[in-house]
Amino acid sequence: MINRTILTICQELSANYLQEKLQRDLEAEHVEVEDTTFNRCACSFRVLVVSAKFEGKPLLQRHQLVNACLAEELPHIHAFEQKTLTPEQWAREQQK
Template sequence: MAITAEHIKNKLTTEIGAVHVEVEDTSPNRCAASFKVLIVSPHFEGKPLLQRHRMVNSCLAAELKEIHAFEQKTLTPEQWEKQRAQ
């Protein structure tokens, strides 16, 4: 399976209802082995950080078998707006 930033973005948008997703391939030669992801979803509302990360990990279970490093930041739309306002 070819894992791309676009594939990850599309899957998170569809399956977690993300309203904003940023995916960066952080592999030294952009070989899709390492990703940094920012996910903004109303489905994270009222959920602790660990539960949010489990939602993302569950969504990307197949992809995470191929990825060596995965850094994620999960925010609600309200948290995202506050962060952008700073």
């Protein structure tokens, strides 16, 4: 029974769901979410978030903002890798 519940939760955590939530809650200009789970049960993700809310904040505080946004979801995610950029940093990366 427990395994079925975990599987159901994992299936509900889609890349689209996470992308929409991050975009809405962090007022992000750009969000990319990649499901990196080997068997695609949606429990491992890599995200890129570009938001003006990151301006003037060190990396740790940026990650804390993302973690706070996904506080309900993170306990059900096995692996979570994040990259957080300001719009200015994102623009510079796009020019490379």
